Amino acid sequence: xxxxxxxxxxxxxxxxxxxxxxxxxxxxxxxxxxxxxxxxxxxxxxxxxxxxxxxxx
Amino acid sequence: xxxxxxxxxxxxxxxxxxxxxxxxxxxxxxxxxxxxxxxxxxxxxxxxxxxxxxxxxxxxxxxxxxxxxxxxxxxxxxxxxxxxxxxxxxxxxxxxxxxxxxxxxxxxxxxxxxxxxxxxxxxxxxxxxxxxxxxxxxxxxxxxxxxxxxxxxxxxxxxxxxxxxxxxxxxxxxxxxxxxxxxxxxxxxxxxxxxxxxxxxxxxxxxxxxxxxxxxxxxxxxxxxxxxxxxxxxxxxxxxxxxxxxxxxxxxxxxxxxxxxxxxxxxxxxxxxxxxxxxxxxxxxxxxxxxxxxxxxxxxxxxxxxxxxxxxxxxxxxxxxxxxxxxxxxxxxxxxxxxxxxxxxxxxxxxxxxxxxxxxxxxxxxxxxxxxxxxxxxxxxxxxxxxxxxxxxxxxxxxxxxxxxxxxxxxxxxxxxxxxxxxxxxxxxxxxxxxxxxxxxxxxxxxxxxxxxxxxxxxxxxxxxxxxxxxxxxxxxxxxxxxxxxxxxxxxxxxxxxxxxxxxxxxxxxxxxxxxxxxxxxxxxxxxxxxxxxxxxxxxxxxxxxxxxxxxxxxxxxxxxxxxxxxxxxxxxxxxxxxxxxxxxxxxxxxxxxxxxxxxxxxxxxxxxxxxxxxxxxxxxxxxxxxxxxxxxxxxxxxxxxxxxxxxxxxxxxxxxxxxxxxxx
Numbered sequence: 001x002x003x004x005x006x007x008x009x010x011x012x013x014x015x016x017x018x019x020x021x022x023x024x025x026x027x028x029x030x031x032x033x034x035x036x037x038x039x040x041x042x043x044x045x046x047x048x049x050x051x052x053x054x055x056x057x
Numbered sequence: 058x059x060x061x062x063x064x065x066x067x068x069x070x071x072x073x074x075x076x077x078x079x080x081x082x083x084x085x086x087x088x089x090x091x092x093x094x095x096x097x098x099x100x101x102x103x104x105x106x107x108x109x110x111x112x113x114x115x116x117x118x119x120x121x122x123x124x125x126x127x128x129x130x131x132x133x134x135x136x137x138x139x140x141x142x143x144x145x146x147x148x149x150x151x152x153x154x155x156x157x158x159x160x161x162x163x164x165x166x167x168x169x170x171x172x173x174x175x176x177x178x179x180x181x182x183x184x185x186x187x188x189x190x191x192x193x194x195x196x197x198x199x200x201x202x203x204x205x206x207x208x209x210x211x212x213x214x215x216x217x218x219x220x221x222x223x224x225x226x227x228x229x230x231x232x233x234x235x236x237x238x239x240x241x242x243x244x245x246x247x248x249x250x251x252x253x254x255x256x257x258x259x260x261x262x263x264x265x266x267x268x269x270x271x272x273x274x275x276x277x278x279x280x281x282x283x284x285x286x287x288x289x290x291x292x293x294x295x296x297x298x299x300x301x302x303x304x305x306x307x308x309x310x311x312x313x314x315x316x317x318x319x320x321x322x323x324x325x326x327x328x329x330x331x332x333x334x335x336x337x338x339x340x341x342x343x344x345x346x347x348x349x350x351x352x353x354x355x356x357x358x359x360x361x362x363x364x365x366x367x368x369x370x371x372x373x374x375x376x377x378x379x380x381x382x383x384x385x386x387x388x389x390x391x392x393x394x395x396x397x398x399x400x401x402x403x404x405x406x407x408x409x410x411x412x413x414x415x416x417x418x419x420x421x422x423x424x425x426x427x428x429x430x431x432x433x434x435x436x437x438x439x440x441x442x443x444x445x446x447x448x449x450x451x452x453x454x455x456x457x458x459x460x461x462x463x464x465x466x467x468x469x470x471x472x473x474x475x476x477x478x479x480x481x482x483x484x485x486x487x488x489x490x491x492x493x494x495x496x497x498x499x500x501x502x503x504x505x506x507x508x509x510x511x512x513x514x515x516x517x518x519x520x521x522x523x524x525x526x527x528x529x530x531x532x533x534x535x536x537x538x539x540x541x542x543x544x545x546x547x548x549x550x551x552x553x554x555x556x557x558x559x560x561x562x563x564x565x566x567x568x569x570x571x572x573x574x575x576x577x578x579x580x581x582x583x584x585x586x587x588x589x590x591x592x593x594x595x596x597x598x599x600x601x602x603x604x605x606x607x608x609x610x611x612x613x614x615x616x617x618x619x620x621x622x623x624x625x626x627x628x629x630x631x632x633x634x635x636x637x638x639x640x641x642x643x644x645x646x647x648x649x650x651x652x653x654x655x656x657x658x659x660x661x662x663x664x665x666x667x668x669x670x671x672x673x674x675x676x677x678x679x680x681x682x683x684x685x686x687x688x689x690x691x692x693x694x695x696x697x698x699x700x701x702x703x704x705x706x707x708x709x710x711x712x713x714x715x716x717x718x719x720x721x722x
Contacts, residue, residue: 003547007554014253014555018245034261037252041263041552050547 006048013044058202059671060103060643061155062143067136068102070095070697070704072123077693077706079673081145085666086673087680088706089714090695095704096675097214099695100647104212106140106160108205109178119173122164125702130166131461132468135174138162146202147641155183156191158199169475203642206239210627211642215649218620219613222600230599233627237598241634243566246559253556256549257529259291263552271545272532280539283532290525297518304511311504318497322490335480338473345473349466356459398425567596573633574598577626578619585618585660617652621661625668644669650678659683679715 001009017040021033059081066074079086090096101111105121121138130136141159148154163175180195181188191198203211209232221229238244254262260269272284402421406412413421575594582590582602590610591603602610602619610616628644631637646665650658662683665672674680681688694711697704 003551003554006547006551007558010551010555011558014249014559015245018249018252021248022245034252037248038261038263038266041252042266045263045548045552048548048551050544050551 002051058144058146060144064141066139067123067126068138069098072126072703075706080691086691087689088675088693091677093701094695094697100675103645106142132166135163135165157181206236212645213624214647215620219616222616226600233598246563249559267549271542275539277539280535283535287528287532290528293521294525297514300514304507307507308504311500315497315500318493322493331480331484338476342470342473345466345470349463352459352462359455571596571598574626574630577629578622581622581625584664613652617649618657628668641670643671645673647675650676650680
């Protein structure tokens with residue numbers, strides 16, 4: 001995907017992860033929750049494949 | 058949503074069942090009630106039914122029942138607190154649907170405080186002529202219809218708003234920001250920004266982690282050394298931030314302790330006051346002991362009045378058995394009397410003229426024995442008649458009531474004895490004022506110590522931040538020299554772009570909503586105030602109102618008008634939000650009308666009906682005249698007893714309640 005598509009994808013993905021966190025707001029320890037969110041975003045980011053040509057452009 | 062009926066029983070001041078109906082045609086309802094009769098309680102009742110939660114004096118309370126009602130309940134017995142709201146609400150297609158929401162808490166009476174043992178919540182929906190229980194997550198349906206995050210605006214307390222405006226409106230701004238961020242999902246963006254962080258924010262954020270990963274992938278010796286130094290700085294800064302947090306918590310704790318001690322010092326009851334309370338409790342015990350004596354006497358008298366019956370009925374039972382053996386009705390012919398038998402024994406001939414033989418004489422002798430001095434049968438009948446007469450007045454419930462009263466009195470004595478014990482303890486623990494002052498001084502000393510520590514760590518943090526910055530710059534330079542890490546650089550760029558998106562969206566939204574709200578408040582103030590006032594609102598929703606000289610509003614009257622404009626503005630803002638535009642919310646407003654002058658009051662009343670599709674006003678002041686010659690059509694008035702612990706609501710406007718200032722009605 002292009003960088004713009006990757007940004008759009010990650011905006012949606014981060015929102016989705018944050019919504020899940022909010023739904024579990026009262027059941028999970030906040031520190032653990034923060035770590036899970038950060039790791040979740042990084043994991044989603046790893047799955048993003050950027051077009052080589054787009055990177056060069 | 059429009060509320061058509063509220064029904065309740067045993068809720069705080071309201072011991073007995075009450076039912077209020079409201080029009081849903083847009084006309085305003087007014088509920089009158091002077092201070093202390095239960096106006097705030099009734100205002101809070103709506104929130105309890107919808108959300109199961111109320112706050113009295115900013116404190117969440119679980120004690121919903123009426124104390125007078127509770128006293129009438131025996132120990133370990135259960136009793137309910139009930140609230141029902143009927144409402145109508147248009148569905149997504151715009152068709153009005155009818156609901157009934159019922160909340161019921163069952164309490165069990167215990168020695169010191171009754172406890173909730175069951176909480177019931179039921180939402181029913183009218184389908185045709187039937188009511189069907191909504192079983193699929195009813196709480197969520199209520200949340201969709203009337204979001205709890207905005208509850209303080211649907212059930213608005215103008216007095217609290219005025220108190221907060223006196224404090225620069227910080228609490229209102231904070232809670233409004235929280236509510237609006239939640240409704241518009243901005244809290245998600247806000248938290249996302251925290252989690253994304255920045256490249257220099259360490260290992261607990263996305264960008265911080267990505268940056269360090271980039272450095273970790275390098276095998277360059279200088280980069281490894283610089284990365285180690287930067288990591289050290291990160292840890293140092295994180296540790297200092299933790300220390301600073303710890304200092305702030307300690308300062309807050311000791312500050313609260315000092316404040317608490319100041320209040321104790323101010324309110325520490327004198328020995329005289331404690332003695333007065335103890336004497337009052339002792340006198341009450343004496344009075345109750347007298348009542349117990351009276352009950353015991355009554356019990357004795359009741360027993361004495363009824364015990365002969367118990368005794369005689371027993372004798373009668375036994376006599377019946379014995380006489381049953383002796384008395385044979387066929388031998389004592391009907392009409393045969395003792396006099397007749399005696400007369401025949403003295404005669405030689407019978408009444409019929411036949412001679413009385415020896416054997417007949419013996420028979421008469423045996424009959425005579427059956428009359429000593431009256432017949433057993435006669436006595437038996439007499440007893441039986443008496444027993445029947447007594448039994449008509451005998452009632453075991455009477456005895457039981459006396460006993461129950463005695464037990465209840467004894468419980469009251471136990472409670473009063475506990476009170477005396479508590480007073481003794483209070484006296485023991487009620488450290489003298491000197492000790493309290495010494496404690497407060499210690500708490501203040503601790504505050505000073507932690508403030509010193511805070512300063513120390515803050516300075517240290519500043520220094521370490523500088524070092525961290527320098528080390529990061531060095532690492533940045535080295536990383537630039539050793540070449541790009543394409544994948545990580547691309548990832549960092551993507552996340553930076555995401556961060557910029559969230560940041561700009563958040564700022565733009567906050568600006569848009571605060572500006573919309575400011576404009577709405579300004580517009581309403583223009584209609585309600587005769588003099589010009591300039592409204593400003595920060596993006597954190599902090600409100601200030603200034604006059605033409607730039608001075609901030611200070612008078613309670615102005616604050617009162619602002620509080621009405623504030624709630625009107627919030628409803629306007631909610632109406633402008635696409636996701637909420639099709640929803641309708643009621644406004645149940647406890648209005649500070651007493652702080653308004655005549656013109657302000659009229660102006661406020663003129664604008665209020667436009668705030669929401671349904672408006673229910675609570676007022677301690679007569680605002681009837683503001684509604685034109687006919688006055689308010691829908692009026693309810695709260696009445697209370699002299700002790701102010703049992704209230705009820707009646708339909709109708711009663712001008713007398715406003716002339717009886719400060720007395721019971």
